[in-house]
Amino acid sequence: MTFRSEMERVAGRVEQRLAALLAPDTASPEEPYETAAPLGEAMRYAALGGGKRLRPFLLIQSARLFGVPEQNALDTACALECVHCYSLVHDDLPAMDDDALRRGRPTVHIAFDEATAILAGDSLLTIAFETVSAPKCHDDPAIRAELTHLLAKASGWQGMALGQALDLAAEQRPFSPDETTAMQKLKTGALFRFACEAGAVLGGADDASRAALIRYANAFGQAFQLADDLLDAQGDAAAMGKAAAKDAERGKATLVGLLGIEGAKAKLAGLVAEAEEALDPFGEKAGTLIEAARFVAERRS
Amino acid sequence: MTFRSEMERVAGRVEQRLAALLAPDTASPEEPYETAAPLGEAMRYAALGGGKRLRPFLLIQSARLFGVPEQNALDTACALECVHCYSLVHDDLPAMDDDALRRGRPTVHIAFDEATAILAGDSLLTIAFETVSAPKCHDDPAIRAELTHLLAKASGWQGMALGQALDLAAEQRPFSPDETTAMQKLKTGALFRFACEAGAVLGGADDASRAALIRYANAFGQAFQLADDLLDAQGDAAAMGKAAAKDAERGKATLVGLLGIEGAKAKLAGLVAEAEEALDPFGEKAGTLIEAARFVAERRS
Numbered sequence: 001m002t003f004r005s006e007m008e009r010v011a012g013r014v015e016q017r018l019a020a021l022l023a024p025d026t027a028s029p030e031e032p033y034e035t036a037a038p039l040g041e042a043m044r045y046a047a048l049g050g051g052k053r054l055r056p057f058l059l060i061q062s063a064r065l066f067g068v069p070e071q072n073a074l075d076t077a078c079a080l081e082c083v084h085c086y087s088l089v090h091d092d093l094p095a096m097d098d099d100a101l102r103r104g105r106p107t108v109h110i111a112f113d114e115a116t117a118i119l120a121g122d123s124l125l126t127i128a129f130e131t132v133s134a135p136k137c138h139d140d141p142a143i144r145a146e147l148t149h150l151l152a153k154a155s156g157w158q159g160m161a162l163g164q165a166l167d168l169a170a171e172q173r174p175f176s177p178d179e180t181t182a183m184q185k186l187k188t189g190a191l192f193r194f195a196c197e198a199g200a201v202l203g204g205a206d207d208a209s210r211a212a213l214i215r216y217a218n219a220f221g222q223a224f225q226l227a228d229d230l231l232d233a234q235g236d237a238a239a240m241g242k243a244a245a246k247d248a249e250r251g252k253a254t255l256v257g258l259l260g261i262e263g264a265k266a267k268l269a270g271l272v273a274e275a276e277e278a279l280d281p282f283g284e285k286a287g288t289l290i291e292a293a294r295f296v297a298e299r300r301s
Numbered sequence: 302m303t304f305r306s307e308m309e310r311v312a313g314r315v316e317q318r319l320a321a322l323l324a325p326d327t328a329s330p331e332e333p334y335e336t337a338a339p340l341g342e343a344m345r346y347a348a349l350g351g352g353k354r355l356r357p358f359l360l361i362q363s364a365r366l367f368g369v370p371e372q373n374a375l376d377t378a379c380a381l382e383c384v385h386c387y388s389l390v391h392d393d394l395p396a397m398d399d400d401a402l403r404r405g406r407p408t409v410h411i412a413f414d415e416a417t418a419i420l421a422g423d424s425l426l427t428i429a430f431e432t433v434s435a436p437k438c439h440d441d442p443a444i445r446a447e448l449t450h451l452l453a454k455a456s457g458w459q460g461m462a463l464g465q466a467l468d469l470a471a472e473q474r475p476f477s478p479d480e481t482t483a484m485q486k487l488k489t490g491a492l493f494r495f496a497c498e499a500g501a502v503l504g505g506a507d508d509a510s511r512a513a514l515i516r517y518a519n520a521f522g523q524a525f526q527l528a529d530d531l532l533d534a535q536g537d538a539a540a541m542g543k544a545a546a547k548d549a550e551r552g553k554a555t556l557v558g559l560l561g562i563e564g565a566k567a568k569l570a571g572l573v574a575e576a577e578e579a580l581d582p583f584g585e586k587a588g589t590l591i592e593a594a595r596f597v598a599e600r601r602s
Contacts, residue, residue, distance in 0.1 A: 036467055037463065037470045114396035122391060122422075122423070123463075126426065130453035149435055151430075152434065157340055162424075165420050
């Protein structure tokens with residue numbers, strides 16, 4: 001099976017499980033909430049039918065290193081994807097990045113309204129914690145509690161949400177390369193780190209294996225962001241499914257702006273090499289994760 | 302100790318613990334995030350220095366019925382309060398209820414800005430799950446996982462967030478008394494129910510005790526909302542710390558509008574009686590919870 005088809009296969013399973021988690025509540029037909037409020041519909045619009053499901057893929061592949069069956073990692077992977085989708089819905093809001101297009105479709109506050117988008121984001125964040133703490137997620141409650149705690153730390157005021165706050169602050173005053181890297185490590189890096197660390201937790205990995213995966217995740221996250229910035233600087237709107245070069249226009253902090261395109265490409269190659277090196281302890285088993293790092297560096301959309 | 306002074310004592314402990322949970326991260330002085338982004342400051346503004354801490358109080362008193370020391374219920378109580386504070390920050394946003402004043406102070410999006418308010422709400426929601434899943438919260442990971450799951454269900458798209466979505470929908474078309482009750486059971490009732498149910502979980506209560514507390518919580522929540530609506534219909538801005546009669550002006554669904562003031566007062570008395578009756582199985586131990594139900598029905602602010 002090629003890497004691409006493996007990614008698509010996993011994305012299909014994630015899509016299917018997310019659809020079940022977000023299915024309308026037909027058990028209470030006497031309470032026709034679906035017609036009164038489009039909250040569930042907006043959550044499904046935001047979370048279903050799109051995306052490469054890269055974070056769930058990393059989580060499932062990291063867990064596989066330790067022999068964890070895909071089924072046993074699937075709900076944690078879906079919880080992570082819900083956190084990612086929530087962050088996109090809120091980041092797109094008029095008060096934040098004010099984006100009208102996402103993956104070639106109107107963003108949630110355009111397709112519905114702003115109040116519904118805020119509540120749908122809130123609810124996707126909440127269902128992530130409902131999912132990862134549920135008995136169905138994992139037999140061992142200690143694992144569930146640990147995963148919940150890690151996911152909350154990765155998402156919140158000392159993780160992804162802080163990264164977004166710093167990214168907004170960077171529109172007000174120029175960030176140095178170090179500050180930009182630190183911001184991106186939070187904004188996009190925290191969830192990639194969770195993906196890999198959760199795989200280690202699910203697999204009962206030892207400290208050295210966990211540390212190796214965290215090192216991989218950090219390099220992977222930086223490579224992902226840098227490739228995204230390069231696409232943004234070079235790409236066109238059609239390939240990205242969003243307004244191209246928008247970040248640069250708004251004076252957003254990107255390493256491409258700070259290093260130049262050639263400098264950024266050299267750094268990107270170094271990050272992919274670092275990600276591969278971090279996986280040395282796992283040998284051939286880590287082939288798919290290595291391909292994933294190359295994939296994000298080379299992607300065109 | 303009188304009921305009022307007991308409430309104030311517990312509120313003081315909750316305030317102190319919340320302040321510790323939300324303290325600026327001085328462990329990383331090389332990362333001066335506090336100056337770059339006011340996210341933590343906005344969270345503290347939203348969560349500290351105000352409120353009766355009614356939900357934490359109910360949780361701690363419910364746990365006490367089963368002999369749970371206050372210290373062992375405190376972090377769960379603070380997690381619940383963080384969810385409550387998040388909901389206030391987001392409900393006050395311009396796209397939602399558009400309120401400029403809360404407890405006599407500018408709301409978060411006025412005191413800071415809208416993006417910071419969205420992120421501060423998101424982060425208060427997230428820190429709730431970080432707190433309730435943390436080893437410090439409770440020794441038993443199975444209890445932590447169960448509390449996390451219950452709190453997420455109470456807060457999300459089939460709980461409080463759905464209630465807020467329905468409340469917004471009620472501005473568009475008139476809700477019947479039954480619909481209004483169902484909406485309020487979600488919007489304000491879900492967190493009161495969690496408060497009491499979490500006490501039962503922390504106390505290892507049997508099913509009958511848990512059911513009794515849930516019945517109490519449902520009556521309590523309805524009484525709280527009805528008293529709030531009565532204050533809104535009769536009160537003045539100074540006593541409420543917010544614009545009076547605003548809900549009525551906007552055509553928001555309230556039972557006072559549907560039942561009239563005298564009808565609402567009669568219903569309120571019935572709810573308090575039901576709350577008391579639900580606690581019969583606990584005998585004298587439930588005295589404080591009974592006083593709490595009377596307190597919310599009679600409060601003037």
